Amino acid sequence: MNDYRVPVEDLNFILFDVLRAPQQLADTPAFVDADEALMRQLLDEMGRFVSGMIAPLNRVGDETGARWQDGAVTMPPGFRDAYQAFWQAGWPALSAAPEHGGQGLPAVLDAALYESLSAANHGWTMAPGLLHGAYECLRHHGSEELKREYLEKIASGEWLATMCLTEPQAGSDLGLCATRAVPQADGSYRLSGTKIFISGGEHDLTSNIVHLVLARLPDAPPGPKGLSLFLVPKFYPDGTRSAVVCERIEEKMGLHGSPTCVMRFDEARAWLVGQAGKGLNAMFVMMNAARLHVALQGIGLLSAAWQKADAYAHERRQMRAPGARETSRIIEHPAMQRTLNTQRAWIDAGRVLAYQTALELDIARHHPDAARRQQAERWCQLTTPVLKSACTQQAFHGGSDCLQVFGGHGYVRESGIEQHVRDARVTMIYEGTNEIQAIDLLVRKVLADGGAGLCALLDGIRADLGKGALASAVAVDSDRLQVLTRQLVAAGAEDTTLAYWVADDYLRAVAMTLLGWAGARIEDATGSAADAQRWLDATGALRHWVLPEFDLRCAIIGQRLPVPPTP
Structure with missing residues (x-):
């Protein structure tokens, strides 16, 4: 089946006709130059880049997958070149602050970008998916020294980042985290422990990987209040490699193009991010951004499944539809119309909600009026868990309904739609079930x-x-x-x-x-x-x-x- 095509006209309609995004941001001085003409131009360029460079790699990413050998991970063919083109074109830096090398554009454009990337190639998109959260985490909680060394590289996407929370015994209950960090005389720490389910913990896409790791200081109390956040790079500024090892990558139901790593830290030199014992506070800056992005993954994956099913329904002929005199296209059957229109309803309404939430994020961060910022923050706090849950559940179950349109042809790999169903399942689990x-x-x-x-x-x-x-x-x-x-x-x-x-x-x-x-x-x-x-x-x-x-x-x-x- 054909690769995913970004529905730029649909995005334009929702942003400019339904939500009137430029008007919502008109009172926000930070976005005075982000007018409708600029936004439309950017969405057009995004559509061409994602449809032309990222979508064609989806199948090879699934079939070849990331490969592990002796602690090193090789990404599927074409992934590295596409990523280098991605960050060098400035896409990761859309909403980063200009003082950090970013473009200072509204987060709602970042939302449209990552929804489209997830639809086109979810496995590839897992690599840059945490950049925005890592950037915000380090920007708000990192020391000036850490910011000087790492912030611009993360903002630009030249270096990728991970979020190392989960351990074999500590999944949703992070209070069970056992990774330890021991203070050193020079102000650094020695960090030891094993983290699992680390997306992009090792790869060959970039020259460095910045790990943000939850760990416990020797005198920390038990439970979540005793956790602190630390930064451990793959390579230190002097070029030496840290004592961080990828022990293996998981064999998964989907997302074969994304290495899900078991990472071992062997007294790796680390630096504290934020205050001791306040690691979850710092990490949740990253987590909340990640949860909105997971909701966007759900919308994108359902959009990709719908696009394939709709195209097939317009081509395939089977039986006579009610009232027809000859064999009909599948799309003419009421049951298929109901299925496809229902999924499109979820996609359209989900986009409106997700993009409005991204606009509220922009307003919460930059609006000059404190009362309006507080109102926006309330919207984000309440809608983010709803979006994450509802959109990801529909990505899986609605994607399965789209597969049903194909009949038996949907169950075989050739159609391409079964991959969307497999890839979507994890979105209901990670970043908080x-x-x-x-x-x-x-x-x-x-x-x-x-x-x-x-x-x-x-x-x-x-x-x-x-x-x-x-x-x-x-x-x-x-x-x-x-x-x-x-x-x-x-x-x-x-x-x-x-x-x-x-x-x-x-x-x-x-x-x-x-x-x-x-x-x-x-x-x-x-x-x-x-x-x-x-x-x-x-x-x-x-x-x-x-x-x-x-x-x-x-x-x-x-x-x-x-x-x-x-x-």
Whole structure:
């Protein structure tokens, strides 16, 4: 099947007609030069680069894979040349600050870039995927000396970075981390331990790799509060190699083009990043950025699967569709239209939500008004776990539905779609499992402030609604979700386990409400669309076949409440 083509016109419509991104950023002096013309030009160039250079490497990355031998990892053919072209063209530095060699452009453009890269070649994109988070982590928490040595190289993408958290006994519970760092007289540390599931821990794409590692000081208390963050490069400034060894790479279900490494640190010389015992604070700057990028991976992978399935459905003839007199194309069958329109609805609405979240990140970091920054930060805190969970789950299950369009041909490698399903599965696991996202949303963010933040967000989207069919439905669901939230706050005070039983259902109910808002925004903008029916088909599918899940989730939660929620 054909390689992925970046749907630049779709991205333009969502950014400029639906979200009106330049207008949202107009009051932010940092982006005064980022007008619509510049953004459109950049998206056009991005489409050409990703479609022309990165997408054609997807299959060889899957079939050849990364290869390990004697501690060294060789990437699939073409990967290194593509990466060198990528960073030298300035793509990793889009949103980095100009003083660090970046272009100072809005993060929403970075979001569009990484969604497109993930759709085109998820395995390859894993390599630069952590650059933005590593840059922000070092920028905010690194010493001046570390910034001078590493920040510009990471910002430009000349050097790649890793995030070393997980250990054999410490997965979601990072408090079990056993890696140790011993202080030295010169202010450095000697770091020892083993980390697993380290994406890009070793490769031949760049001349250096910067590892950000969670470890425990000798006098640190047990649990997560005793963790500190350290920087260990593959090569030190004097050219000597650190005592960091890649013991092996994992044999995985998917992402064969990305080496998932077991990394051993043998008293490797390291430097503290941020304050001792505050490692998770520093790391979560990196983690939150990574979670939005994982949501974008989900959207991109579903887009890639949909693109293949839609093309096949327009070509393949099977049986007669209802009312037809001869053998029909698959796309003419209602069941296939429903499948494809439903997945497109998820892609469109997911993009609106993810790009709006990226815009809110820009506003939270750069807007001159403190109240607006706080509002933007609340949006990001609440929507990021929802996006990460909902978009990645749909990437896998929706990708499987797209495979179904092919019938038996989808199950064989030749079609190319089975790779998307395999590659998508891990997105539901890494950067915090989807179950962790649900607990984070309900327990740590909604119940923690008595539901005030979530209700304020719902008030905001309700005020933003137009007058279409979706808008009316979302207004009702928003009110119901506020009532449900208040009931959970009250019931949770009596039953401390309740939130953990219903967290997944609550996150899905929030997701349905946000998706409905996104669909309503699309409906409002279709008057300016060149192909209005294409967008209305998707919003119709959203209304008929996606959003009814809201009622199901409310009913499930209601069964566990002492007083059923108000209809």
